[in-house]
Amino acid sequence: xxxxxxxxxxxxxxxxxxxxxxxxxxxxxxxxxxxxxxxxxxxxxxxxxxxxxxxxxxxxxxxxxxxxxxxxxxxxxxxxxxxxxxxxxxxxxxxxxxxxxxxxxxxxxxxxxxxxxxxxxxxxxxxxxxxxxxxxxxxxxxxxxxxxxxxxxxxxxxxxxxxxxxxxxxxxxxxxxxxxxxxxxxxxxxxxxxxxxxxxxxxxxxxxxxxxxxxxxxxxxxxxxxxxxxxxxxxxxxxxxxxxxxxxxxxxxxxxxxxxxxxxxxxxxxxxxxxxxxxxxxxxxxxxxxxxxxxxxxxxxxxxxxxxxxxxxxxxxxxxxxxxxxxxxxxxxxxxxxxxxxxxxxxxxxxxxxxxxx
Amino acid sequence: xxxxxxxxxxxxxxxxxxxxxxxxxxxxxxxxxxxxxxxxxxxxxxxxxxxxxxxxxxxxxxxxxxxxxxxxxxxxxxxxxxxxxxxxxxxxxxxxxxxxxxxxxxxxxxxxxxxxxxxxxxxxxxxxxxxxxxxxxxxxxxxxxxxxxxxxxxxxxxxxxxxxxxxxxxxxxxxxxxxxxxxxxxxxxxxxxxxxxxxxxxxxxxxxxxxxxxxxxxxxxxxxxxxxxxxxxxxxxxxxxxxxxxxxxxxxxxxxxxxxxxxxxxxxxxxxxxxxxxxxxxxxxxxxxxxxxxxxxxxxxxxxxxxxxxxxxxxxxxxxxxxxxxxxxxxxxxxxxxxxxxxxxxxxxxxxxxxxxx
Numbered sequence: 001x002x003x004x005x006x007x008x009x010x011x012x013x014x015x016x017x018x019x020x021x022x023x024x025x026x027x028x029x030x031x032x033x034x035x036x037x038x039x040x041x042x043x044x045x046x047x048x049x050x051x052x053x054x055x056x057x058x059x060x061x062x063x064x065x066x067x068x069x070x071x072x073x074x075x076x077x078x079x080x081x082x083x084x085x086x087x088x089x090x091x092x093x094x095x096x097x098x099x100x101x102x103x104x105x106x107x108x109x110x111x112x113x114x115x116x117x118x119x120x121x122x123x124x125x126x127x128x129x130x131x132x133x134x135x136x137x138x139x140x141x142x143x144x145x146x147x148x149x150x151x152x153x154x155x156x157x158x159x160x161x162x163x164x165x166x167x168x169x170x171x172x173x174x175x176x177x178x179x180x181x182x183x184x185x186x187x188x189x190x191x192x193x194x195x196x197x198x199x200x201x202x203x204x205x206x207x208x209x210x211x212x213x214x215x216x217x218x219x220x221x222x223x224x225x226x227x228x229x230x231x232x233x234x235x236x237x238x239x240x241x242x243x244x245x246x247x248x249x250x251x252x253x254x255x256x257x258x259x260x261x262x263x264x265x266x267x268x269x270x271x272x273x274x275x276x277x278x279x280x281x282x283x284x285x286x287x288x289x290x291x292x293x294x295x296x297x298x299x300x301x302x303x304x305x306x307x308x309x310x311x312x313x314x315x316x317x318x319x320x321x322x323x324x325x326x327x328x329x330x331x332x333x334x335x336x337x338x339x340x341x342x343x344x345x346x347x348x349x350x351x352x353x354x355x356x357x358x
Numbered sequence: 359x360x361x362x363x364x365x366x367x368x369x370x371x372x373x374x375x376x377x378x379x380x381x382x383x384x385x386x387x388x389x390x391x392x393x394x395x396x397x398x399x400x401x402x403x404x405x406x407x408x409x410x411x412x413x414x415x416x417x418x419x420x421x422x423x424x425x426x427x428x429x430x431x432x433x434x435x436x437x438x439x440x441x442x443x444x445x446x447x448x449x450x451x452x453x454x455x456x457x458x459x460x461x462x463x464x465x466x467x468x469x470x471x472x473x474x475x476x477x478x479x480x481x482x483x484x485x486x487x488x489x490x491x492x493x494x495x496x497x498x499x500x501x502x503x504x505x506x507x508x509x510x511x512x513x514x515x516x517x518x519x520x521x522x523x524x525x526x527x528x529x530x531x532x533x534x535x536x537x538x539x540x541x542x543x544x545x546x547x548x549x550x551x552x553x554x555x556x557x558x559x560x561x562x563x564x565x566x567x568x569x570x571x572x573x574x575x576x577x578x579x580x581x582x583x584x585x586x587x588x589x590x591x592x593x594x595x596x597x598x599x600x601x602x603x604x605x606x607x608x609x610x611x612x613x614x615x616x617x618x619x620x621x622x623x624x625x626x627x628x629x630x631x632x633x634x635x636x637x638x639x640x641x642x643x644x645x646x647x648x649x650x651x652x653x654x655x656x657x658x659x660x661x662x663x664x665x666x667x668x669x670x671x672x673x674x675x676x677x678x679x680x681x682x683x684x685x686x687x688x689x690x691x692x693x694x695x696x697x698x699x700x701x702x703x704x705x706x707x708x709x710x711x712x713x714x715x716x
Contacts, residue, residue: 006613012370018455018465019615021379023386030407031541040398040540041408048610049388050399097376104613107376149612182398183389252406254507255364255462257377 003222004151005230008101008342017107026111032247032271035301035308036086037114039177043198044184045091045106047156047219048147051204055180055188060172064140064210067131074188077172080121085169085194086302088115088273092197092224092237096344103343110245110351113273115305118192120173124166127210132162136210139165140217141191143204152218158202159215160193169194169277169304172205194304195276197237197346199224227342239275241348242334244283244309244326246270248353259355266315268294273306274328281331285311286323286350294324315357322353361580362509363588366459366700375465384469390605390629393659393666394444395472397535402542403449403464405514405577406505409562413538413546418530422498422568425489432546435530438479443527443552444660446473446631450555450582450595453696453705461701468603468709471631473663476550478531482524485568490520494568497523498575499549501562510576516560517573518551527552527635527662530563552662553634555595555704557582585700597633599706600692602641602667602684604628606711617713624673626652631664632686639689643669644681644708652682673715680711 009017025044031037055074062070093105094112106112127139142157164170171192174181181187186203193200199219215221225234247269250261272280283294297308311324327333338349367375383402389395413432420428451463452470464470485497500515522528529550532539539545544561551558557577573579583592605627608619630638641652655666671680685691696707 012372013376014370015455015467016613016615018371018376018379019467020613021376022382022384022465022467022469023615024380025383026380028381028404028408028542033410038540038542040400040402041542042398044398046386047612049606050386052391097373107380109373109377109380111380147609147612148618153609153618182396184386184396184399248407251505251511254405254505255374255378257374260506260511 003218006104009104010101013107014104016104020106024106026108027114029111029245030247032245033269035115036117036177039179039182042114042116042185043091043112045093045112045198046184047149048145050183051144053144053183053187053204058188060189060205061207062126062130063207065133065136065212066210067133068129070130072126074174077121077189078174080125082119082121083171084117084119085171085192086115086117086300086305087192087194088113088304088306089198089201090240090243092199092345093343095338095347095349098349099338099341099344099347105343113243113245116176117178118171118173119175119178120171120192122168123170123172123191124168126172127166132210135212137162138211138213138215140209140211140215141202141205142207142209143186143202144206145204149218150222154218156202156219157215157217158200159217159220160200195239197240199237224345226345228340230342237345240273241346242274242280242326242328242332243348244270244272244324244334245351246322246324246353250355259353261315261355261357263315263317263357266313268311268313268322270309270324271306272309272326274326274332277303278328278330279303280307280326281329282327283309284325286325287313288320291325317357320355320357322355323350325350361576364462367462368459371465372462374462378464382464384466385472387469387603388605390603391627393473394475394535397537397540400472400474400543401449401470403451403470403556404542405507406503408541409502411502411541411545411562416546418547418563419565420484420488421565423491423494423570424568425491428488430484432532435479435547436532438483440477440479441529442475442477443529443550444473444475444658444663445550445552446471446662446664447556447559448598448601450557450703451701453707454702456707457696457699457702457705463701471601471603474534475536476529476531477533477536478529478550480526481528481530481549482526484530485524490568493570495520496569496571496573498567498569498573499560499563500565501544501560502564503562507576508580512576514560514577515573515575516558517575517578518558553597555598557595582703584703586698588700595703598631599704600632600638600684600686600690601706602628602630602682602692603709604680604682604711608713617711619673619713619715621673621675621715624671626669626671626680628667628682629664630667630684632684632690635661636686636688637661638665638684639687640685641667642683643671644683645671646678649683675715678713678715680713681708683708
């Protein structure tokens with residue numbers, strides 16, 4: 001079956017986009033005040049329905065090109081060496097609603113990013129115990145949430161090349177912020193791939209299969225590619241691009257979300273991150289077109305988590321535009337405007353916040 | 359300052375509506391499978407920003423027409439007699455997006471309802487200890503979340519007439535589903551008013567004031583009224599109207615959320631509730647225009663919580679429309695189409711789910 005294509009949208013939003021925005025969840029930007037996003041405020045992008053995963057009967061099937069294929073219970077996974085990592089995840093489609101024409105999907109504005117503490121066991125140890133055969137080049141990870149995307153019925157599945165899958169920080173996790181995984185976060189077991197956009201961290205992980213060729217599943221080969229034109233082979237979405245967000249200062253209007261700020265000394269605060277473990281090197285804040293360095297707060301608790309920053313601003317009465325921009329240690333810097341992508345992936349254009357100071 | 363009015367919207371959705379849909383959260387309807395909605399799946403409607411409530415320093419001020427005005431710490435409230443109640447809450451604006459022209463606000467489709475177990479102390483005990491004066495007729499409850507709505511700056515605040523405030527089931531709660539309240543649910547202390555639409559259950563409760571006249575605050579006198587035309591005095595939103603929702607059967611299309619169902623025996627499942635403690639008397643399911651009785655599951659664990667129901671359906675290949683409709687013990691029944699309201703409040707029209715059976 002050949003995949004279907006959804007025609008792009010210009011201007012106001014379709015009911016389907018609103019339905020997705022209502023069932024998925026952004027992190028309200030004031031929650032950037034928390035170094036670890038509290039339970040229930042972490043962003044959520046759920047491709048199909050949230051499955052009903054039963055922890056007591058759950059097993060992870062380890063199959064494919066292995067010497068010792070296995071089926072592990074949750075208790076067996078919990079009995080393996082455990083590790084807790086603080087990880088910032090961002091949806092590859094974050095910022096999509098700022099791109100025009102707009103791809104018909106979850107209309108993230110900029111709130112599809114959060115940080116949690118994930119606990120589990122390194123995938124590498126589990127695969128080493130199962131004995132990868134020499135021909136194995138890729139691992140395919142499958143969840144249990146089933147549905148239709150681009151006309152093709154499938155269970156959500158993604159792959160990693162062997163070297164990526166075997167990295168120390170790639171975990172099979174059963175807990176988030178010290179609690180058992182919640183259904184919407186992939187209970188009872190999920191993959192966490194730090195440094196990557198969120199689509200790699202497969203939820204409700206039921207199967208890991210070692211294979212000898214690239215995986216051709218919908219969510220791997222068709223979706224999650226950067227493409228400038230339909231039909232292009234494209235470039236796969238992998239590591240998160242450098243990004244920064246600020247807490248909108250002052251108080252909001254309920255409907256417009258415009259901001260009213262008191263004149264005087266204001267500390268602007270936010271978080272910045274990049275992908276692939278690359279540290280943030282610099283954050284700048286722009287007030288009415290004038291870019292200045294922000295203060296980077298102490299290094300993040302983990303190389304995979306965002307880093308706090310602040311900027312002391314002397315707010316003068318009137319209308320102002322604030323913006324923030326991060327640069328990472330590899331020299332990548334956020335663009336001032338979205339970089340064109342047909343599906344709205346990887347939009348890390350600087351956040352702009354209009355404020356009225358009184 | 360006279361309130362401003364937001365002009366109604368027809369057709370596709372405004373960016374402001376999408377921003378609200380992304381920062382607020384609906385309960386994905388598959389979560390109707392849970393009698394108690396898991397943490398992080400409970401719907402959220404946050405008027406302004408989520409405040410940063412510090413449990414250690416938090417106090418509830420009891421003021422106004424009292425013999426013994428007081429300021430209670432969270433520890434003092436926890437030391438009072440405790441009660442846990444299972445309560446279904448629904449946003450008064452649930453279903454707004456189905457009404458045209460549409461009021462510019464959170465564009466709920468039908469997912470603004472959930473159930474939690476709330477733990478705290480009855481408000482009545484606290485007020486009795488403080489000694490209500492004879493002149494007191496209303497209680498005004500204020501949160502700390504501040505912002506602008508209809509051009510008026512205010513902290514979110516609501517009132518109850520004395521008799522309602524003194525009802526046994528009205529609680530000052532500090533825990534939800536056995537955990538300390540999360541920031542987005544009103545940490546560290548909130549009001550819960552069972553049987554009422556959610557706007558009555560003030561979050562981040564900082565002050566309770568006994569007064570001798572109706573409260574004229576924005577969220578009491580201006581918003582949350584049923585009105586057919588602008589400028590009408592209107593009727594206040596109070597108890598939830600009877601309502602029922604089903605879990606959409608089968609599997610979804612990612613974007614369209616259309617449903618694909620296997621032919622054969624299918625058990626349709628859902629929940630039904632009404633307001634003011636009125637029990638649900640009947641649920642019916644409609645398949646292609648033919649209404650039949652559903653099976654009501656054992657009575658809810660609390661008179662304030664929804665009740666499960668199911669309906670066994672022999673699904674035949676083809677296109678079908680499913681619907682469900684509840685009737686409560688007072689004889690109130692859901693309408694087949696939305697009842698007109700300018701702000702889209704109280705829309706309890708029957709849910710309709712289009713499915714393709716294969």
